Amino acid sequence: EVQLVQSGAEVKKPGESLRISCKVSGYRFTTYWINWVRQMPGKGLEWVGRIDPSDSYTKYSPSFQGHVSISVDKSISTVYLQWNTLKASDTATYYCARIVVTGTGRFDPWGQGTPVTVSS
Amino acid sequence: QSVLTQPPSASGTPGQRVTISCSGSSSNIGNNDVCWYQQLPGTAPKLLMYRDDQRPSGVPDRFSGSKSGTSASLAISGLRSEDEADYYCAAWDDSLSGVVFGGGTKVTVL
Numbered sequence: 001e002v003q004l005v006q007s008g009a010e011v012k013k014p015g016e017s018l019r020i021s022c023k024v025s026g027y028r029f030t031t032y033w034i035n036w037v038r039q040m041p042g043k044g045l046e047w048v049g050r051i052d053p054s055d056s057y058t059k060y061s062p063s064f065q066g067h068v069s070i071s072v073d074k075s076i077s078t079v080y081l082q083w084n085t086l087k088a089s090d091t092a093t094y095y096c097a098r099i100v101v102t103g104t105g106r107f108d109p110w111g112q113g114t115p116v117t118v119s120s
Numbered sequence: 121q122s123v124l125t126q127p128p129s130a131s132g133t134p135g136q137r138v139t140i141s142c143s144g145s146s147s148n149i150g151n152n153d154v155c156w157y158q159q160l161p162g163t164a165p166k167l168l169m170y171r172d173d174q175r176p177s178g179v180p181d182r183f184s185g186s187k188s189g190t191s192a193s194l195a196i197s198g199l200r201s202e203d204e205a206d207y208y209c210a211a212w213d214d215s216l217s218g219v220v221f222g223g224g225t226k227v228t229v230l
Contacts, residue, residue: 035219037165044122044224045157045165045208061218095164105155105210105219108167108176 002026004034004096004111011117012086019082020114022096029077030054033099035107036070036081040092050099051079086118123148123220124209131228137197140225142209144190148220152212154192156185159206159224168207169194196227204229 007021022034036048049060051070058070071080081094093115097107125143132138142154156169167176169185172192182203184195192211196203209222 044206045210045221047219047221050218059217061216097165099219100170104153104170104212105221106153106167106170107155107157107165107210107219108170110164110166113164 002098002109004098004109006094006096006111006114009115009117011119013120014086014088014118016086016118017082017084018086018116019080020094020116022079022081022111024077024079024098029074033102034072034079035097035099036068037095037097037107037110038064038092039095039113048081048094053079086116088118088120090116091118092116122223123213123216124211124222126207126209126222126225128223129226129228131230132196132199133230134199134201136199137195138199138227139196140194140207140209140227142192142194142222144192144211144220146190147215148190148211148213149187149192150190151214154185154187155210156183156194157208157210159208161205165208199229201229203227 005023030053033050035050038046048064051058053072093113096111100106153171157165158168159165172187173185182198206224208224213220
């Protein structure tokens, strides 16, 4: 069974750093891109960016470029989303999702989500 | 402001048919497949439709998708209480080289 299991909820202060994770199992890890999607409280879905686990190539939405970074550790089939300087506006639930066919919006499956709260 | 445009809400009584629209442009819907996601309260989104009108296994045939030009639609026929959820359209965007979403439509079963 294909599974994406994310790390647990986080509570941080503005200015702090954070790395959340998405552990993949059930298929050959380097075959499919992994994406991150943000959902702010009571709002819709926003694509953050993606990584190709085979070569670590990343692509970010212009809205997130320069503020987050996506990385991968192939040895443990895990993808990360990292912030160096959190802002209150980063408060959201972040989902990782596998893209099934390159060049489509077909995400399947999704991780369970990691709630991130940034508050002083 | 989302790249793809959906109505914020739709509703119907049990058994009725509800249709959700999704409008985009030539760089996304007009040139690429559309997917739809269902997000039940407090849960992660789930793939409901792909390649415009294809249902993953396990999705009831009450759900159907279509696309024409730069617009797509999701129809739910025989509406049931368990269909009450948020629905999102998504497509690859050639200009962005990434995925764009609609703002979501909340379906209420009256």
